[in-house]
Amino acid sequence: MSAAELVGMSGSMPESVGSSDGAADDLILVQDFSFYYGAFRALENLNLTVRDREVTALIGPSGCGKSTFLRAINRMNDTIRGVRYEGDIRVAGQSIYQADTDVADLRQRVGMVFQRPNPFPQSIFDNVAYGPRVLGLAGDKADVSERTRLALSQVGLWEELGDRLDRPALALSPGQQQRLCIARTLATEPRIILMDEPCSALDPVATLAIEGLMRRLAERYCIVVVTHNMQQAARVSDRTGFFWLGRLVEFGPTNDIFTLPQEKLTEDYITGRRG
Amino acid sequence: MSAAQRDPSVTGRPEAPLLRGQEGYSDNVTGRKRQARRWELLFIVSTLVGIVALGSLLYNVLDSAYGLVAIDVKVDPASLARGGVALEALPASELATLLREKLKKRDLKTIEKEQPLAARSTEDLLGIVQTKVVGVDVVGTWVLSGSLLRRRAIEAELARTHPNATLTFKSWLRPAFLSSQQSPDPMRSGVRSAILGSLWTILVTIVVALPLGVAAAVYLEEYAAKDRRLTQVIQTNINNLAGVPSIIYGMLGLTIFVRLLEPLTSGAWLTGATSATANGRTILSAGLTLALLVLPLQIINSQEAIRAVPGSLRQASYGLGATRWQTIWAHVLPSALPGVLTGTILSVSRAIGETAPLVVVGASTAIFQDPSGPFSKFTVLPIQIYQWTSRPQAEFRSIAAAAILVLLAMLLSLNAAAVFLRNRTQVRH
Numbered sequence: 001m002s003a004a005e006l007v008g009m010s011g012s013m014p015e016s017v018g019s020s021d022g023a024a025d026d027l028i029l030v031q032d033f034s035f036y037y038g039a040f041r042a043l044e045n046l047n048l049t050v051r052d053r054e055v056t057a058l059i060g061p062s063g064c065g066k067s068t069f070l071r072a073i074n075r076m077n078d079t080i081r082g083v084r085y086e087g088d089i090r091v092a093g094q095s096i097y098q099a100d101t102d103v104a105d106l107r108q109r110v111g112m113v114f115q116r117p118n119p120f121p122q123s124i125f126d127n128v129a130y131g132p133r134v135l136g137l138a139g140d141k142a143d144v145s146e147r148t149r150l151a152l153s154q155v156g157l158w159e160e161l162g163d164r165l166d167r168p169a170l171a172l173s174p175g176q177q178q179r180l181c182i183a184r185t186l187a188t189e190p191r192i193i194l195m196d197e198p199c200s201a202l203d204p205v206a207t208l209a210i211e212g213l214m215r216r217l218a219e220r221y222c223i224v225v226v227t228h229n230m231q232q233a234a235r236v237s238d239r240t241g242f243f244w245l246g247r248l249v250e251f252g253p254t255n256d257i258f259t260l261p262q263e264k265l266t267e268d269y270i271t272g273r274r275g
Numbered sequence: 276m277s278a279a280q281r282d283p284s285v286t287g288r289p290e291a292p293l294l295r296g297q298e299g300y301s302d303n304v305t306g307r308k309r310q311a312r313r314w315e316l317l318f319i320v321s322t323l324v325g326i327v328a329l330g331s332l333l334y335n336v337l338d339s340a341y342g343l344v345a346i347d348v349k350v351d352p353a354s355l356a357r358g359g360v361a362l363e364a365l366p367a368s369e370l371a372t373l374l375r376e377k378l379k380k381r382d383l384k385t386i387e388k389e390q391p392l393a394a395r396s397t398e399d400l401l402g403i404v405q406t407k408v409v410g411v412d413v414v415g416t417w418v419l420s421g422s423l424l425r426r427r428a429i430e431a432e433l434a435r436t437h438p439n440a441t442l443t444f445k446s447w448l449r450p451a452f453l454s455s456q457q458s459p460d461p462m463r464s465g466v467r468s469a470i471l472g473s474l475w476t477i478l479v480t481i482v483v484a485l486p487l488g489v490a491a492a493v494y495l496e497e498y499a500a501k502d503r504r505l506t507q508v509i510q511t512n513i514n515n516l517a518g519v520p521s522i523i524y525g526m527l528g529l530t531i532f533v534r535l536l537e538p539l540t541s542g543a544w545l546t547g548a549t550s551a552t553a554n555g556r557t558i559l560s561a562g563l564t565l566a567l568l569v570l571p572l573q574i575i576n577s578q579e580a581i582r583a584v585p586g587s588l589r590q591a592s593y594g595l596g597a598t599r600w601q602t603i604w605a606h607v608l609p610s611a612l613p614g615v616l617t618g619t620i621l622s623v624s625r626a627i628g629e630t631a632p633l634v635v636v637g638a639s640t641a642i643f644q645d646p647s648g649p650f651s652k653f654t655v656l657p658i659q660i661y662q663w664t665s666r667p668q669a670e671f672r673s674i675a676a677a678a679i680l681v682l683l684a685m686l687l688s689l690n691a692a693a694v695f696l697r698n699r700t701q702v703r704h
Contacts, residue, residue: 076594081502108596118587120606131595134605181591188595 027052027192027222028073032087035065035072037080042068044246045087050239052191052222055214057233057254060243060269066226069243070194073224074110075103092191108135111185115197117177119169119184124161127169127180128152131188151187155179155213175206182213193217195225199232211236230270234258242266336683339676340447343422345433347440349410362409363401370400377408389643390456398451402463413462414440416669448677456643457659461670466678468642472558472653473627473685475646479562480569480626485619487566488573489608492615495574496581497603517571525632528564533636536560542650556637559649564636565629569622576618580611613697620693624686630657656682 028050035043043065050056058066071077073089075096088095096106108131119127128148132138138147148165152158157179161167169180178198185193195214199207214223214236227233233240234254241251242265250257250266261267294300355362357369365373371392375383386392386403395403405411414437417429422444433440455465491513499506532540537555540563584607592602608615638658646653656678663675 074594076590079590079593081500104596104598106596107594112590112594114587114590114594116587118585118591120588120591121610130592130597130605134595134597134601184591184595 025051025053027092028224029090029093030087031090033069033072033089034086035068035077036084038082042246043072046248048241048248048251050192050222050224053218053220054238055218055223055225055236057237057240058224058226058243059228059230059233059240060249062228064243065246066243067196070196070224070226071112073192073194074107074112075101076107076112078103108188109190110192110194111188111190113178113181113185113193113195113198116201117174117181119172119177119180121168121170123166124152124157124169124172124180125165128184128187131184135188137189147187151183152180154186154217155183156209157183173206175202175209178202178206178210179213182210182217186217190221192222192224195223197226197228200228207232230258242269244269336676336679338418338420339673340680341419341422342445342447342673343415343417343426343429343442344413344445344670345415345429345437345440345442347412347414347437349412350408352405352409355404355409362404365401367395367397367400370397370404371395373404373408374400382407399455399463402455402458402460406460406462411462413670416445416673447673448680452674452677453681456645457641457654458643461663461668461674464674466656466659466681468645469654469656469659469678470681470685472638472642472646473655475558475649475651476562476565476633476653476655477623477627479559479649480565481619481623483563483566484569484573484622488570488619488622489577489615491570491574492577492581493603493608496578497599497607513571513574517575520631521568521629522631522635524564524568525635527567528560528632528636532560532563540650542648545650554652556639556652557650558646558653561633561636561638561653561655562649564632565626568629568632569626572622572625573618576622577611577615580614580618581607583614584610613700616696616700617693620689620696624689627655627685627689628657628682630661633658634661656685 026049030046030048030050033043033046034041046069058069060066068077072085073091073096077083085097088097090096091106091110095101120130122130125148128151129138129144132144132147138144149158149162152162152165157176160176161172169177172180178201182193182198199210202210211232214225217223218238225233225237237254239252240254240257242249242257242261242263244265250261250263252262257266258270261270295302352362355373357365357373360369374386374392378386386407392400415429415433417425422429430442433442452465453470454467455463456467457469458464495506495510499509501507533555538544540555540557540560542557542559588606588610589602592606593599597605633655638654639652640654640658640662642652642654644651660675660678660682663671663678666672
């Protein structure tokens with residue numbers, strides 16, 4: 001699918017604000033953000049900005065806080081009891097940790113794709129149509145179908161399965177399931193898509209398909225992806241952040257991180273001496 | 276063998292002989308196997324004990340429900356034939372006339388009081404004619420095992436004591452047993468009103484306990500903060516309530532539904548009966564009492580079904596921006612449904628066999644009419660069985676056994692329905 005086709009479908013998309021360079025494109029602003037599970041400090045004083053229409057990769061060893069940070073951006077951590085935070089995260093200029101923040105609304109704008117494909121045990125169509133239906137986005141049945149078709153086209157599933165949308169989603173291959181989960185997120189018209197190790201349960205071919213999809217989606221969305229696979233970070237991302245024990249050690253253009261890391265820790269990790 | 280394996284400093288121990296029979300071989304298998312064998316035997320014996328217990332239960336019931344019956348008559352039925360038509364083939368009107376002619380006034384009055392002759396079925400009338408006019412008298416009943424093994428001895432003895440009696444093999448569980456009303460005569464008595472009473476009571480129980488139980492389970496699992504003191508206290512209490520003896524619930528039902536809420540449970544508010552005639556001992560009171568009894572079970576079962584719904588489903592739904600209620604309605608409840616239904620039918624199976632609380636709530640023991648709705652007086656199968664087994668005559672024990680078979684069949688079909696519903700509604704995760 002070409003970029004022109006993608007832009008052609010953007011009628012219902014929230015338009016990006018400002019030009020393609022400078023601070024106007026800073027979509028997520030993280031300020032002195034710390035996060036605690038009870039007494040345990042999972043994130044320590046994070047400061048970074050994530051740009052629109054880019055893929056931002058977060059790398060680091062297990063338990064370093066990458067996923068916690070990702071889930072802080074759409075407040076999925078709220079479902080865990082006994083969590084606490086300090087500092088602030090701003091999405092499109094608005095703090096998301098205000099008392100009057102509508103979490104359901106935030107999660108519609110900031111979609112999420114999980115590590116293990118988790119389609120609903122329903123038909124392919126119902127999986128994608130669920131978002132527009134419950135969020136009240138779709139007007140009538142035809143509108144729901146059209147939105148479903150668009151979302152499935154964006155992930156390339158419409159071409160593969162267009163005539164079999166009534167089949168159970170769980171009968172799909174893991175790679176197709178994960179793309180279905182992405183389509184399900186796209187159907188809710190998000191601005192940002194968070195992906196938590198989206199390829200870790202997939203084979204190399206399905207992984208490549210998802211990576212290609214991420215690049216295409218980056219033309220219209222802000223994508224933040226957590227990955228254990230450093231080659232993947234190098235292949236798909238524009239910027240990379242390296243997490244170590246809850247701290248953001250280094251953050252910058254992917255090329256710089258992988259070729260000229262400023263920190264010894266980063267260099268040790270990406271060359272495999274540490275981790 | 277490489278040098279590294281030979282070197283004790285690497286392997287940490289001297290080379291051990293490998294095979295049985297080799298020098299220095301130490302046997303550490305035989306002892307473990309013997310022990311395993313002993314445990315296996317214990318498990319087999321436990322299973323056998325269970326099977327024997329079940330088997331003897333079934334044997335006991337079947338033994339009483341079938342068997343030989345010796346019947347003696349005072350009047351030859353052939354002499355009662357009218358216009359060439361045998362007694363058994365007479366229409367209802369003829370039978371009623373026959374009864375009016377032959378019976379004493381007092382007996383007729385008692386029968387009419389139970390149910391007017393005109394309103395009775397042909398089969399029922401024939402039954403009355405046979406007991407009251409023909410004088411059918413059961414002079415002996417034998418259990419199934421005796422009937423099969425000692426037939427000759429029974430026949431010989433019967434010929435000596437009642438030369439005119441006829442010996443027939445009788446199945447006490449027969450279609451007429453299911454369709455006829457209770458009667459003081461065990462030969463004609465049936466379980467129709469008890470079956471209907473059980474079904475009505477269970478219906479009330481399900482209608483009350485299912486929604487309440489699921490709603491409470493949804494609150495406790497999806498809304499309540501699990502680490503809060505109050506939630507834990509509530510949870511502990513529900514778990515304990517599930518183990519409270521059922522008679523306690525009966526007393527609760529008697530106090531609340533039968534006495535306190537009598538105007539409601541008697542149906543006086545609908546029928547306009549005065550407080551003098553109102554009676555709270557109705558199907559509604561019984562159903563509500565059983566609903567209280569199974570509610571803790573229902574909540575616990577539903578909670579388990581809801582807890583078994585994978586968290587990834589909730590995460591996916593929340594991640595799309597759905598609200599908590601939308602997530603529960605669209606994903607949690609449909610996924611939990613098979614478990615909830617299975618739990619419901621299991622608790623209903625418990626309720627259908629309950630006797631003690633209904634004795635306290637006031638099930639009637641002599642009911643000669645079908646229950647017509649939630650405000651009817653009622654009896655249920657277990658009460659009927661209890662009442663029949665406590666009678667001295669052997670025939671009552673036989674119809675009690677037949678009623679037990681009916682109750683078992685109802686339980687089995689409920690469980691089959693549970694399995695069917697679960698398989699129908701099951702979704703794969």
